[in-house]
Amino acid sequence: MKEVVAGVDIGGTNTVSGxxxxxxxxxxxxxxxxxxxxxxxxxxxALSASINRMLSKEKGLQLLxxxxxxxxxNYYRGTIELAANLAWQGIIPFADLLREKIDVPVLMTNDAxxxxxxxxxxxxxxxxxxxxxxxxxxxxxxxxxxxGEIVYGSTGFAGELGHSVVVPDGxxxxxxxxxxxxxxxxxxxxxxxxxFLLSDRREDSILRGIAPSELTSKKIAEAAASKDSLxxxxxxxxxxxxxxxxxxxxxxxxxxxxFLFGGLARAxxxxxxxxxxxxxxxxxxxxxxxxxxxxxxxxxxxxAVLGSAALIWNKxxx
Amino acid sequence: MKEVVAGVDIGGTNTVSGxxxxxxxxxxxxxxxxxxxxxxxxxxxALSASINRMLSKEKGLQLLxxxxxxxxxNYYRGTIELAANLAWQGIIPFADLLREKIDVPVLMTNDAxxxxxxxxxxxxxxxxxxxxxxxxxxxxxxxxxxxGEIVYGSTGFAGELGHSVVVPDGxxxxxxxxxxxxxxxxxxxxxxxxxFLLSDRREDSILRGIAPSELTSKKIAEAAASKDSLxxxxxxxxxxxxxxxxxxxxxxxxxxxxFLFGGLARAxxxxxxxxxxxxxxxxxxxxxxxxxxxxxxxxxxxxAVLGSAALIWNKxxx
Numbered sequence: 019m020k021e022v023v024a025g026v027d028i029g030g031t032n033t034v035s036g037x038x039x040x041x042x043x044x045x046x047x048x049x050x051x052x053x054x055x056x057x058x059x060x061x062x063x064a065l066s067a068s069i070n071r072m073l074s075k076e077k078g079l080q081l082l083x084x085x086x087x088x089x090x091x092n093y094y095r096g097t098i099e100l101a102a103n104l105a106w107q108g109i110i111p112f113a114d115l116l117r118e119k120i121d122v123p124v125l126m127t128n129d130a131x132x133x134x135x136x137x138x139x140x141x142x143x144x145x146x147x148x149x150x151x152x153x154x155x156x157x158x159x160x161x162x163x164x165x166g167e168i169v170y171g172s173t174g175f176a177g178e179l180g181h182s183v184v185v186p187d188g189x190x191x192x193x194x195x196x197x198x199x200x201x202x203x204x205x206x207x208x209x210x211x212x213x214f215l216l217s218d219r220r221e222d223s224i225l226r227g228i229a230p231s232e233l234t235s236k237k238i239a240e241a242a243a244s245k246d247s248l249x250x251x252x253x254x255x256x257x258x259x260x261x262x263x264x265x266x267x268x269x270x271x272x273x274x275x276x277f278l279f280g281g282l283a284r285a286x287x288x289x290x291x292x293x294x295x296x297x298x299x300x301x302x303x304x305x306x307x308x309x310x311x312x313x314x315x316x317x318x319x320x321x322a323v324l325g326s327a328a329l330i331w332n333k334x335x336x
Numbered sequence: 337m338k339e340v341v342a343g344v345d346i347g348g349t350n351t352v353s354g355x356x357x358x359x360x361x362x363x364x365x366x367x368x369x370x371x372x373x374x375x376x377x378x379x380x381x382a383l384s385a386s387i388n389r390m391l392s393k394e395k396g397l398q399l400l401x402x403x404x405x406x407x408x409x410n411y412y413r414g415t416i417e418l419a420a421n422l423a424w425q426g427i428i429p430f431a432d433l434l435r436e437k438i439d440v441p442v443l444m445t446n447d448a449x450x451x452x453x454x455x456x457x458x459x460x461x462x463x464x465x466x467x468x469x470x471x472x473x474x475x476x477x478x479x480x481x482x483x484g485e486i487v488y489g490s491t492g493f494a495g496e497l498g499h500s501v502v503v504p505d506g507x508x509x510x511x512x513x514x515x516x517x518x519x520x521x522x523x524x525x526x527x528x529x530x531x532f533l534l535s536d537r538r539e540d541s542i543l544r545g546i547a548p549s550e551l552t553s554k555k556i557a558e559a560a561a562s563k564d565s566l567x568x569x570x571x572x573x574x575x576x577x578x579x580x581x582x583x584x585x586x587x588x589x590x591x592x593x594x595f596l597f598g599g600l601a602r603a604x605x606x607x608x609x610x611x612x613x614x615x616x617x618x619x620x621x622x623x624x625x626x627x628x629x630x631x632x633x634x635x636x637x638x639x640a641v642l643g644s645a646a647l648i649w650n651k652x653x654x
Contacts, residue, residue, distance in 0.1 A: 269496040270496075
């Protein structure tokens with residue numbers, strides 16, 4: 019029998035599942051359209067059918083468990099709670115419902131925590147006990163590992179560094195506060211920064227030819243790569259705010275490394291160079307030089323499935 | 337045989353030691369003048385003699401270990417490293433030196449971490465797995481507990497929330513940065529706030545009759561208690577900044593409670609009321625109502641000895 023784990027990444031639009039072996043090889047994948055199932059019971063049926071279909075494709079596979087990354091996924095309770103981007107309202111006892119269909123251990127968390135677990139089991143954080151993963155996408159998610167364990171806190175929702183405040187009374191955040199890190203250090207934040215600079219500065223820029231609704235972090239990174247000075251300034255400003263968030267996280271948990279993951283991290287050295295410079299400048303002196311700023315070691319297209327599966331592998335390999 | 341642990345609190349001026357039993361009773365105490373021993377070996381000799389003297393006062397005492405709280409005490413290495421307020425320069429292998437004199441387990445950390453351990457073993461955090469202790473003295477120290485363990489991080493120096501930045505480019509901090517939480521939320525910070533308000537406002541205040549060099553957080557708290565409006569405004573401003581620091585700590589680790597300890601915490605409801613109000617206002621909505629702001633449950637005069645002793649009791653009672 020070959021032991022495998024199912025990794026499931028539930029998103030507002032798509033749900034991607036895969037079977038993952040102990041070495042992080044993905045043996046099969048399937049996709050569901052999340053929005054096709056406004057009733058949670060229908061979704062659970064479709065998901066369990068999908069997992070069983072993948073298991074039947076190869077002989078002798080033994081399912082050890084199912085790991086799930088979902089918006090507002092609660093590790094302690096196995097629930098999805100009050101997720102704004104999903105049709106299922108209230109508190110969904112997701113793990114319990116799924117276990118009624120497939121009787122194996124089911125563990126849940128949110129996508130950023132799953133990314134951190136993936137980094138630890140299959141990625142660049144192998145062997146590290148203290149590190150942080152920041153996922154720089156539309157927002158900024160974070161997964162924090164201390165003493166080799168994901169930090170869930172008393173509520174199960176710990177690790178929301180995107181909502182630490184780096185600019186008091188700063189930009190409006192979707193969470194209801196102002197000045198949260200994710201309003202600056204995310205794809206959306208970078209676009210906002212460019213719009214502000216376009217409003218403030220007189221200099222010419224490639225970006226003046228792009229309608230605000232068409233502006234993306236990718237186009238801004240391309241403009242920066244071609245030495246557009248306004249785009250470069252926007253990258254620098256973003257890096258400075260991200261570094262402020264990292265410096266505050268370091269005084270808290272003194273991680274060995276902070277991994278950057280997701281769309282914005284693809285900007286590469288254009289982002290990493292100024293981030294490292296500003297972290298060095300802003301960090302409390304006793305921590306200077308103690309924390310590495312690294313690119314995630316997990317391939318982005320498989321990250322969610324690997325991370326979710328790692329929730330189970332982390333338990334079984336102990 | 338009655339099992340006891342020695343708790344030692346090393347300060348820049350005094351070193352207080354005590355023998356502590358499993359229930360947190362202090363059986364004996366002694367004091368050394370730290371500055372009398374500029375040579376570390378002399379201090380180690382005096383400290384071990386002091387501990388042996390306390391042990392000989394009662395028959396049948398068995399020493400299980402020695403717990404030490406010291407500035408820049410490193411838990412992993414048992415060292416005191418680059419402590420600005422102590423005469424012993426460089427990296428002092430304190431635990432090793434002491435074990436040469438008294439052969440029992442020796443554990444070290446800084447005073448704020450010791451306070452957190454004391455709170456968990458003997459104080460108001462009994463049974464809690466996730467909490468934070470903030471010591472509001474001359475500076476702001478913090479001890480962070482996650483999953484029942486003090487957070488030391490990859491360097492052993494984690495938990496420096498006094499140096500998270502709450503006001504970018506704000507007040508000068510002794511650590512070399514600007515806008516650190518402790519420049520606002522500490523006895524020193526409160527005095528600075530009053531001096532600023534005296535410079536800015538026209539209103540009368542009892543505090544205008546006190547020379548700046550004589551101004552203390554105690555006098556300010558007394559003025560606030562007698563409804564001096566400038567003193568009250570200073571308390572409110574301090575509470576707001578402290579709440580900003582707490583709100584950022586909550587998105588990180590989602591603690592069940594934050595305990596306030598030390599001089600400033602003695603201001604009581606004058607401080608706690610506005611802190612609770614501002615935490616409620618500033619906290620990310622999913623954490624609203626999840627974190628208690630409480631007074632430390634450890635008597636202040638015994639806190640350092642109990643906390644240091646708790647380092648050992650925490651290990652032996654497992």
